[in-house]
Amino acid sequence: MSEKKSIPAVIEMRDAAISTLRDSSLTVVENVNWSVASGEFWVVAGQQQSGKSDLLMTAAGLLLPSQGSCRVFGCETGSFGEAQLAERLRVGFVFAGGKLFNQLTVAENVALPLRYQKNLSVAEASREVETLLEIMELTPFADSTPANLATNWRQRAALARALILKPELLLLDQPLGGLGARHRQWLLHFLEQLQRGHEWFGGQPLTIIASTDDLRAWRNPQRKFAVLDEKTFSILGLWNEIEFAQNHAVKELLAEPTGAIM
Amino acid sequence: MRGNLAKAFQLTNIQVFRHAAMPKSYTDQLGRKLFLALLTVQGLGAFALITLGVIINKFNFARSVMQPRIRHEINRSGVSLLPMFFFVALALGFLVVGQTVSALAQVGATNYLGSTMVIVIVRELGPLLTVMLVLARVGTANVIELGTARALGEVEALEALSIDPVHYLIVPRVIGMMLGIFSLTVYLIIGALASGYLFAFLQDVALTPGDYFKQITEALSWLDFALLALKTMAFGFFIAIVTCYHGLAQPLRLEDVSRVAVRAVTQGVVVCVLIDVVFIVLYLVT
Numbered sequence: 001m002s003e004k005k006s007i008p009a010v011i012e013m014r015d016a017a018i019s020t021l022r023d024s025s026l027t028v029v030e031n032v033n034w035s036v037a038s039g040e041f042w043v044v045a046g047q048q049q050s051g052k053s054d055l056l057m058t059a060a061g062l063l064l065p066s067q068g069s070c071r072v073f074g075c076e077t078g079s080f081g082e083a084q085l086a087e088r089l090r091v092g093f094v095f096a097g098g099k100l101f102n103q104l105t106v107a108e109n110v111a112l113p114l115r116y117q118k119n120l121s122v123a124e125a126s127r128e129v130e131t132l133l134e135i136m137e138l139t140p141f142a143d144s145t146p147a148n149l150a151t152n153w154r155q156r157a158a159l160a161r162a163l164i165l166k167p168e169l170l171l172l173d174q175p176l177g178g179l180g181a182r183h184r185q186w187l188l189h190f191l192e193q194l195q196r197g198h199e200w201f202g203g204q205p206l207t208i209i210a211s212t213d214d215l216r217a218w219r220n221p222q223r224k225f226a227v228l229d230e231k232t233f234s235i236l237g238l239w240n241e242i243e244f245a246q247n248h249a250v251k252e253l254l255a256e257p258t259g260a261i262m
Numbered sequence: 263m264r265g266n267l268a269k270a271f272q273l274t275n276i277q278v279f280r281h282a283a284m285p286k287s288y289t290d291q292l293g294r295k296l297f298l299a300l301l302t303v304q305g306l307g308a309f310a311l312i313t314l315g316v317i318i319n320k321f322n323f324a325r326s327v328m329q330p331r332i333r334h335e336i337n338r339s340g341v342s343l344l345p346m347f348f349f350v351a352l353a354l355g356f357l358v359v360g361q362t363v364s365a366l367a368q369v370g371a372t373n374y375l376g377s378t379m380v381i382v383i384v385r386e387l388g389p390l391l392t393v394m395l396v397l398a399r400v401g402t403a404n405v406i407e408l409g410t411a412r413a414l415g416e417v418e419a420l421e422a423l424s425i426d427p428v429h430y431l432i433v434p435r436v437i438g439m440m441l442g443i444f445s446l447t448v449y450l451i452i453g454a455l456a457s458g459y460l461f462a463f464l465q466d467v468a469l470t471p472g473d474y475f476k477q478i479t480e481a482l483s484w485l486d487f488a489l490l491a492l493k494t495m496a497f498g499f500f501i502a503i504v505t506c507y508h509g510l511a512q513p514l515r516l517e518d519v520s521r522v523a524v525r526a527v528t529q530g531v532v533v534c535v536l537i538d539v540v541f542i543v544l545y546l547v548t
Contacts, residue, residue: 021418062421085424093422099415113423116324116430124326161423 008074010169010207011036011059015068018054027066028054032233034226038168041195042209043218045253046228052211053096055228056171059209060093072169089117092167096174098158100146106157107133107142114164129164135200136160136190152183159187163194166201170194172210176217184217192220215242215253227253302529309507310500313436316428328434335438339400339498340445347446350395351453359383359458360465363474367467375469376477379455384486385545388451389443390538393497396443397530401505404435405526408509409519417510432506440498447494485548493541497534504530 011034018029028051036042036059046052057063058070061077070077075087100109111129114120133139136156146154155175162170175191176184191210197203212218215225225236229249236242242250285291359379366372408431411417420427459474508526 057418060422062418088424095415095419095422097415099419101411101416101419102414112327113425116327116423116425119324119326121326165423 008071009035010038010040010073011209012071012074013059013065013068014070016058016065016070017067018051018058019063019066020051020054021057021063024066028231029228029233030231032065032068034059034233034235036207036209038207039195039205040207041191041220041223042226043215043223044209044211044226044228045213045215045218045250046211047213047249047252050228051231052213052228053173055233056093056173056209056211060091060169060171061088062093085117089165090168092162092165092170094155094158094162094170094172094175096177097151098146098154100154100158100161102146105143105145106138106149106153106160109146109157110138110160110164113161117165132160132164132200137186151178152180155179156183156187159190163200166204167206168204169207170209172208174212175210176212176214188217195222213253215250305511306503306507309511310503313428313432313503313506316426317433317436320426320429320433323429328429331430331434332437335434336441337438338403339396339435339438339442341442343396343399343442343446344449346395346399347392347450348453350391351450352457354383354387354391354450354454355457355459356461358387359454360461363458363462363469364465364467367462367469372469372473372477375474376479376481379458379478380481380486383454383458384451384482384490385541386538388454389447389490389494389497390534392443392447392450392494393501393534394531396439396446396498397501397505397527397534400439400442401501401530402523402527404502404505405509405523406519408506409514409522410516412510413514413516413519427510431510432502435506436499436502439502440495443498443501444491444494447490485545489541489544493537496537496541500533500537501530504533 013032013034016032016034017027018032020026020028032055044052044055054063058065058077059072061070061072061080064070064078073087073090075084080088100106101112104112107129110132111122111125114128115122115125118125130139130142133142136159138153138157138160141149141153141157146157149157155178159172159175172191175187179187191208194201194206195208197205210218218225219239221239224238225242227234227236227247227249229247234247236245236247236250242254245251285294359382362378362382363372363375366375366378411431417427417431420430455475455478459469459471462469462474463471505526508522508529514522
């Protein structure tokens with residue numbers, strides 16, 4: 001018990017009801033009881049419109065639960081304000097599609113959080129930005145605007161922007177959506193490195209939560225899985241526990257798409 | 263910071279009234295219009311106060327990012343509009359000032375020239391014309407830019423990066439518009455008065471440049487300078503608030519942006535006229 005108290009869960013949701021960004025009166029997921037420990041890699045699966053994005057945004061403190069509570073690093077998200085800025089900067093969020101700032105270049109997008117939070121000039125931030133762009137193979141696109149980038153690279157630039165402040169918790173909404181096979185492989189491998197402790201983070205392991213509407217790509221014995229179906233959040237456990245699951249929603253999320261060649 | 267946005271934008275239930283079926287009786291329709299107007303005023307007021315609070319509380323925060331953004335907005339709302347204002351000043355001088363000077367000279371009333379110019383150009387036409395032009399050129403662009411950013415989810419992206427959207431997006435626009443409108447009004451007044459005399463001179467009006475400008479300077483008091491500065495700053499602040507509020511106030515879809523831009527410009531014009539009325543009362547009282 002005392003050990004649990006000393007290391008609070010990274011995310012702790014208790015009887016949380018998740019509402020949508022567009023309509024706070026509309027509940028999309030009810031009674032979420034979920035605890036994410038440091039260093040874990042969670043995959044939250046669900047069909048489209050099942051509330052994955054809203055759940056992730058609530059977990060990141062970007063939306064408030066309409067009922068129940070959500071604590072991030074032991075801090076109630078409802079009280080997130082200027083005083084909790086340090087806690088908030090420990091959370092990185094990557095939106096589906098990236099949501100990069102269209103008027104800024106890739107390098108400026110990546111540099112913005114660093115420059116804003118630490119009051120750095122372009123020159124002062126450039127070394128860190130260049131290093132990260134190089135790690136993520138984005139250097140050739142540094143001066144391109146998002147409109148001129150393919151989805152693959154936009155998604156990667158968004159990940160770089162979320163990582164520049166070296167968060168401890170990383171949430172990714174549909175990170176594999178629209179990516180080509182090579183980029184999928186690269187991203188899965190990179191996320192694995194981040195979870196184990198990438199040299200960019202000084203070997204510090206990251207807690208990662210990703211959402212998906214196709215479970216097959218996330219097959220890994222170390223990852224934990226949960227599913228959203230009919231307003232219900234269910235924890236499935238490790239991969240070997242879900243492979244033989246009788247849950248209808250899980251079967252659909254594991255099924256080959258209709259008309260698939262393989 | 264998220265609390266800021268939530269507070270300012272919780273009035274989005276205005277949309278419920280806008281999209282509801284129109285009531286059948288005229289009195290009910292009038293009642294709904296009045297209710298909507300009150301909700302808009304409440305929303306604008308809350309947004310203005312929140313923006314003021316952020317300007318004060320985060321005056322020095324993230325200077326290396328904010329200063330270039332403020333410079334950019336001053337350039338957009340001021341410096342880059344100078345050629346257009348040069349043309350408008352010439353036109354205003356030729357069309358209004360020149361004719362007024364000429365008409366006053368014909369009836370031998372050149373003694374009233376100074377006070378007429380001060381009332382018409384310095385107090386009224388200069389500031390009002392400037393704010394209308396800036397509203398049309400920059401205010402509309404503000405609504406479209408912010409509305410598009412909102413529709414594309416850039417505001418949520420800022421929040422996810424712990425960047426206050428009011429500080430990052432609104433504060434530079436407010437400061438840029440306040441300083442831009444003030445400076446452009448001064449240039450417009452000087453340009454209109456000078457080109458007005460040029461027009462009168464071409465019509466052989468018996469008035470030396472010395473007499474012309476002496477009359478104007480004698481008609482001006484310290485109060486005119488103070489109220490001109492206050493009025494133009496107020497114009498800039500509220501135009502920026504109205505346009506930014508409509509751009510950011512509610513979750514928008516891309517197809518909503520043009521409709522919201524029209525509404526913002528209409529409300530901007532109404533706000534300018536109301537501010538003008540307040541200053542007319544101030545002039546009359548003082």
